[in-house]
Amino acid sequence: xxxxxxxxxxxxxxxxxxxxxxxxxxxxxxxxxxxxxxxxxxxxxxxxxxxxxxxxxxxxxxxxxxxxxxxxxxxxxxxxxxxxxxxxxxxxxxxxxxxxxxxxxxxxxxxxxxxxxxxxxxxxxxxxxxxxxxxxxxxxxxxxxxxxxxxxxxxxxxxxxxxxxxxxxxxxxxxxxxxxxxxxxxxxxxxxxxxxxxxxxxxxxxxxxxxxxxxxxxxxxxxxxxxxxxxxxxxxxxxxxxxxxxxxxxxxxxxxxxxxxxxxxxxxxxxxxxxxxxxxxxxxxxxxxxxxxxxxxxxxxxxxxxxxxxxxxxxxxxxxxxxxxxxxxxxxxxxxxxxxxxxxxxxxxxxxxxxxxxxxxxxxxxxxxxxxxxxxxxxxxxxxxxxxxxxxxxxxxxxxxxxxxxxxxxxxxxx
Amino acid sequence: xxxxxxxxxxxxxxxxxxxxxxxxxxxxxxxxxxxxxxxxxxxxxxxxxxxxxxxxxxxxxxxxxxxxxxxxxxxxxxxxxxxxxxxxxxxxxxxxxxxxxxxxxxxxxxxxxxxxxxxxxxxxxxxxxxxxxxxxxxxxxxxxxxxxxxxxxxxxxxxxxxxxxxxxxxxxxxxxxxxxxxxxxxxxxxxxxxxxxxxxxxxxxxxxxxxxxxxxxxxxxxxxxxxxxxxxxxxxxxxxxxxxxxxxxxxxxxxxxxxxxxxxxxxxxxxxxxxxxxxxxxxxxxxxxxxxxxxxxxxxxxxxxxxxxxxxxxxxxxxxxxxxxxxxxxxxxxxxxxxxxxxxxxxxxxxxxxxxxxxxxxxxxxxxxxxxxxxxxxxxxxxxxxxxxxxxxxxxxxxxxxxxxxxxxxxxxxx
Numbered sequence: 152x153x154x155x156x157x158x159x160x161x162x163x164x165x166x167x168x169x170x171x172x173x174x175x176x177x178x179x180x181x182x183x184x185x186x187x188x189x190x191x192x193x194x195x196x197x198x199x200x201x202x203x204x205x206x207x208x209x210x211x212x213x214x215x216x217x218x219x220x221x222x223x224x225x226x227x228x229x230x231x232x233x234x235x236x237x238x239x240x241x242x243x244x245x246x247x248x249x250x251x252x253x254x255x256x257x258x259x260x261x262x263x264x265x266x267x268x269x270x271x272x273x274x275x276x277x278x279x280x281x282x283x284x285x286x287x288x289x290x291x292x293x294x295x296x297x298x299x300x301x302x303x304x305x306x307x308x309x310x311x312x313x314x315x316x317x318x319x320x321x322x323x324x325x326x327x328x329x330x331x332x333x334x335x336x337x338x339x340x341x342x343x344x345x346x347x348x349x350x351x352x353x354x355x356x357x358x359x360x361x362x363x364x365x366x367x368x369x370x371x372x373x374x375x376x377x378x379x380x381x382x383x384x385x386x387x388x389x390x391x392x393x394x395x396x397x398x399x400x401x402x403x404x405x406x407x408x409x410x411x412x413x414x415x416x417x418x419x420x421x422x423x424x425x426x427x428x429x430x431x432x433x434x435x436x437x438x439x440x441x442x443x444x445x446x447x448x449x450x451x452x453x454x455x456x457x458x459x460x461x462x463x464x465x466x467x468x469x470x471x472x473x474x475x476x477x478x479x480x481x482x483x484x485x486x487x488x489x490x491x492x493x494x495x496x497x498x499x500x501x502x503x504x505x506x507x508x509x510x511x512x513x514x515x516x517x518x519x520x521x522x523x524x525x526x527x528x529x530x531x532x533x534x535x536x537x538x539x540x541x542x543x544x545x546x547x548x549x550x551x552x553x554x555x556x557x558x559x560x561x562x563x564x565x566x
Numbered sequence: 567x568x569x570x571x572x573x574x575x576x577x578x579x580x581x582x583x584x585x586x587x588x589x590x591x592x593x594x595x596x597x598x599x600x601x602x603x604x605x606x607x608x609x610x611x612x613x614x615x616x617x618x619x620x621x622x623x624x625x626x627x628x629x630x631x632x633x634x635x636x637x638x639x640x641x642x643x644x645x646x647x648x649x650x651x652x653x654x655x656x657x658x659x660x661x662x663x664x665x666x667x668x669x670x671x672x673x674x675x676x677x678x679x680x681x682x683x684x685x686x687x688x689x690x691x692x693x694x695x696x697x698x699x700x701x702x703x704x705x706x707x708x709x710x711x712x713x714x715x716x717x718x719x720x721x722x723x724x725x726x727x728x729x730x731x732x733x734x735x736x737x738x739x740x741x742x743x744x745x746x747x748x749x750x751x752x753x754x755x756x757x758x759x760x761x762x763x764x765x766x767x768x769x770x771x772x773x774x775x776x777x778x779x780x781x782x783x784x785x786x787x788x789x790x791x792x793x794x795x796x797x798x799x800x801x802x803x804x805x806x807x808x809x810x811x812x813x814x815x816x817x818x819x820x821x822x823x824x825x826x827x828x829x830x831x832x833x834x835x836x837x838x839x840x841x842x843x844x845x846x847x848x849x850x851x852x853x854x855x856x857x858x859x860x861x862x863x864x865x866x867x868x869x870x871x872x873x874x875x876x877x878x879x880x881x882x883x884x885x886x887x888x889x890x891x892x893x894x895x896x897x898x899x900x901x902x903x904x905x906x907x908x909x910x911x912x913x914x915x916x917x918x919x920x921x922x923x924x925x926x927x928x929x930x931x932x933x934x935x936x937x938x939x940x941x942x943x944x945x946x947x948x949x950x951x952x953x954x955x956x957x958x959x960x961x962x963x964x965x966x967x968x969x970x971x972x973x974x975x976x977x978x979x980x981x
Contacts, residue, residue, distance in 0.1 A: 250846025288819030431665025
């Protein structure tokens with residue numbers, strides 16, 4: 152057992168942190184410790200002016216001309232290329248568009264069609280519900296079979312599905328537990344039986360090194376508004392490995408996926424490249440916010456961000472162990488940082504009310520039913536001292552029992 | 567033949583126009599006559615401050631708390647209700663979400679499932695390509711048959727399809743010719759053989775009275791960035807008639823369509839109402855722009871807007887006839903205003919270059935391949951004198967033959 156930590160030791164870690172200057176790229180509210188960047192990323196300082204320019208100048212003054220003059224038209228590809236650099240993909244394999252759910256729908260149907268005759272979609276029981284909802288909808292629509300198993304049973308289930316396996320669909324980092332999958336290993340296992348993989352990078356893109364090409368990943372989707380900081384409901388993204396680009400089809404054959412969207416021909420001919428995954432007109436105000444937000448990654452090495460995310464998580468667990476013993480908390484995340492994304496989940500019978508009380512004191516995490524308190528550690532703007540202060544605040548909430556106030560017990564629509 | 571008009575007569579019309587004050591609700595660039603509101607609506611004055619508030623305060627300061635505190639969560643329903651009031655629907659029958667193309671995909675598959683055993687999707691040959699692309703993709707995916715006929719053959723094709731007809735899908739106002747369909751008549755014809763209708767309101771919502779309920783329309787989609795002025799790539803909307811709400815299913819079973827999105831249950835249970843058409847997280851920056859833009863319709867009667875749109879179109883055609891005879895233009899739109907939406911299409915062999923030259927002089931319309939010059943008349947901000955000045959400018963472009971300059975002949979990506 153190490154001797155107890157002190158806050159000043161953590162301040163020294165912040166002082167020595169090569170990523171510390173990145174925090175200056177964000178506008179963070181006074182008096183708040185924000186540990187929910189895994190749900191909605193913080194605001195990058197240059198975004199407000201960029202959005203205002205898009206509204207007032209590009210839209211207001213340029214009007215329709217801005218599709219050419221302001222670079223609106225190639226925004227999905229340009230942003231896709233920027234995201235590709237963060238997830239180990241080639242620039243022409245990624246586009247920003249639609250929502251994560253819509254993109255997952257596209258790639259799952261695309262995968263079934265790339266593997267005709269195979270009808271098993273394999274997923275994880277504890278995956279984020281929308282992934283499972285979308286997959287079950289796809290299975291119903293396509294006459295496929297959705298099999299869901301526990302994480303530890305995946306490799307066996309892959310082997311068992313064998314030549315019936317069309318696609319394995321998983322979230323790289325579990326939204327609740329933070330458990331990190333072995334992307335290379337599972338992808339290889341799926342390939343061994345001739346199946347494909349479709350990874351959801353919602354909780355990994357922008358916070359840890361993702362190596363889509365190196366892992367030979369076939370298909371992937373991800374979220375723009377978590378660690379990429381693109382703003383509430385920011386456009387999502389979709390990745391198709393180069394080798395599949397000529398064959399994969401999107402079920403939603405919209406005009407921006409056409410080989411020549413502005414030729415206005417009657418017949419649909421998919422674009423030869425990644426553009427074929429596009430559907431309708433890109434939401435430019437949301438696109439410019441996301442694109443500008445990605446500037447916060449300038450000069451950031453993902454490996455460095457990963458090391459900090461692991462350290463912040465380890466620190467959080469250690470302080471919870473040291474300071475909150477006897478308060479009824481459990482740790483639902485892997486204690487081994489190598490098996491964990493940039494978040495830690497605590498369990499508590501009264502998790503909802505405790506999280507509300509904590510938020511009232513300015514420490515923002517979130518709650519996931521039935522009993523999870525979720526804390527995310529976005530290394531670009533979370534400091535070591537923030538972890539100290541967050542756990543100290545949580546201790547104060549528990550010691551005072553203030554979470555028992557009726558205002559904290561009453562559920563809101565979104566938590 | 568009437569005596570030639572004068573500009574001062576038109577200035578008097580503007581003076582007497584009860585909608586004239588609405589123009590003050592918009593920020594329009596100096597020196598521009600904007601006749602492309604049917605492609606991208608102009609900027610409503612209050613939108614920049616509203617978007618900035620959403621970025622800086624709601625996102626930057628409120629962060630994740632704004633899902634509850636800033637009303638983000640119910641934005642799709644709130645905006646849907648505001649749009650419903652413009653299209654003759656009930657508030658609970660409309661939500662704002664996704665793109666028009668994605669929404670069309672949902673309702674076409676929904677329609678096929680509401681009419682099991684029927685496999686014909688009937689459309690129009692000259693409909694906007696994305697509508698046809700999406701419909702052909704749906705037909706391919708679902709083993710249905712897409713039949714496309716000319717507008718005048720529709721009623722016959724409906725009768726011919728008979729009990730094989732699942733759904734008729736049409737755009738209420740044709741994107742190119744501006745031809746306006748008889749919504750009540752075609753809907754009734756489809757219903758007579760037991761089929762459904764799915765109308766695309768891209769070129770009618772926000773510029774003329776749409777009576778979805780009165781016409782007994784089953785399903786509809788529409789665009790947020792044309793006459794609704796929601797900004798480039800604004801969220802679209804989807805309508806499902808009350809009688810179908812309990813049965814219709816969206817093929818894209820995302821979490822925001824779930825009965826309890828934040829219960830995080832494993833099984834998908836569609837929301838009992840219109841929310842079931844939602845998929846992923848709503849793009850809030852785009853949502854707030856659209857919602858604020860809708861304030862420009864306060865106190866506006868759609869019948870009045872319709873009368874002005876017809877009058878502007880009639881005026882445009884009359885001035886083209888009077889002033890541009892012999893320059894090779896044709897009128898591709900119905901000359902009878904009752905059969906035309908709020909736009910007029912001219913044809914010209916050199917339409918592309920002429921439109922570029924016109925835009926260079928500050929009169930903005932757009933070009934649609936192969937030979938259409940398209941002019942839209944958004945009655946909230948287009949004046950009668952604008953029509954005079956636009957035609958006079960077009961005459962100057964033709965008289966000077968300046969459109970023959972190489973800069974105007976060279977095609978850009980988007981036109």
